[in-house]
Amino acid sequence: xxxxxxxxxxxxxxxxxxxxxxxxxxxxxxxxxxxxxxxxxxxxxxxxxxxxxxxxxxxxxxxxxxxxxxxxxxxxxxxxxxxxxxxxxxxxxxxxxxxxxxxxxxxxxxxxxxxxxxxxxxxxxxxxxxxxxxxxxxxxxxxxxxxxxxxxxxxxxxxxxxxxxxxxxxxxxxxxxxxxxxxxxxxxxxxxxxxxxxxxxxxxxxxxxxxxxxxxxxxxxxxxxxxxxxxxxxxxxxxxxxxxxxxxxxxxxxxxxxxxxxxxxxxxxxxxxx
Ligand SMILES: [Zn+2]
Numbered sequence: 653x654x655x656x657x658x659x660x661x662x663x664x665x666x667x668x669x670x671x672x673x674x675x676x677x678x679x680x681x682x683x684x685x686x687x688x689x690x691x692x693x694x695x696x697x698x699x700x701x702x703x704x705x706x707x708x709x710x711x712x713x714x715x716x717x718x719x720x721x722x723x724x725x726x727x728x729x730x731x732x733x734x735x736x737x738x739x740x741x742x743x744x745x746x747x748x749x750x751x752x753x754x755x756x757x758x759x760x761x762x763x764x765x766x767x768x769x770x771x772x773x774x775x776x777x778x779x780x781x782x783x784x785x786x787x788x789x790x791x792x793x794x795x796x797x798x799x800x801x802x803x804x805x806x807x808x809x810x811x812x813x814x815x816x817x818x819x820x821x822x823x824x825x826x827x828x829x830x831x832x833x834x835x836x837x838x839x840x841x842x843x844x845x846x847x848x849x850x851x852x853x854x855x856x857x858x859x860x861x862x863x864x865x866x867x868x869x870x871x872x873x874x875x876x877x878x879x880x881x882x883x884x885x886x887x888x889x890x891x892x893x894x895x896x897x898x899x900x901x902x903x904x905x906x907x908x909x910x911x912x913x914x915x916x917x918x919x920x921x922x923x924x925x926x
Contacts, residue, residue: 656922673708678766
């Protein structure tokens with residue numbers, strides 16, 4: 653059995669809604685908490701709600717100039733001459749200033765970022781990787797206390813991925829003792845594009861058998877697309893995989909028809925504060 657890992661106490665937590673201005677759960681919750689944040693507070697830490705992309709939220713669009721949740725790169729966070737840059741570069745820099753700076757000792761301890769998807773993914777939890785110990789413990793806690801169905805864990809970071817996401821601004825640290833556990837989670841292996849004609853235009857739609865089957869097993873030979881001629885395109889494997897973000901409307905521009913994942917069980921050591 654691995655030794656308990658030690659992390660410093662949580663002092664400051666940030667909760668973001670409206671990173672994408674048309675994802676209304678986070679938008680309404682952030683606005684609700686901005687009126688009165690007392691519901692978020694706990695005896696051992698202070699929580700601060702905020703709207704990630706105020707202008708996109710006002711217009712109820714995902715973003716104005718570029719996807720805010722792909723804007724937290726070192727290059728964009730340090731860029732100057734903001735007048736010539738998309739509006740979201742300014743948002744990202746303001747968020748990094750208020751809750752970071754990323755990688756510094758004054759950064760907030762933890763950040764929640766609330767999203768919606770047009771795919772049939774239900775309630776789920778996003779963590780960069782199984783190595784993010786505190787977030788994985790929080791997933792375990794939430795899964796054990798969530799009564800409205802499954803709440804799968806989606807591990808989004810692939811090897812070599814650049815840091816892009818809003819939550820990267822904060823540190824992750826802690827308040828109490830959590831015992832060791834094993835957790836099942838879905839790890840991203842590949843982003844799958846639609847079949848395309850030679851001119852780059854989409855030539856097939858998501859197959860009706862695949863639609864809405866997020867987090868369900870996809871076996872070699874199962875149909876994944878239907879061409880505009882009505883022919884089935886089959887999943888070639890080699891193994892069972894698990895799809896998510898199937899037909900996500902915001903991912904057409906990212907050339908993602910669905911995301912392929914593997915299901916794994918991860919052991920997580922216990923966690924205690926210094
Ligand atoms: Zn989103």
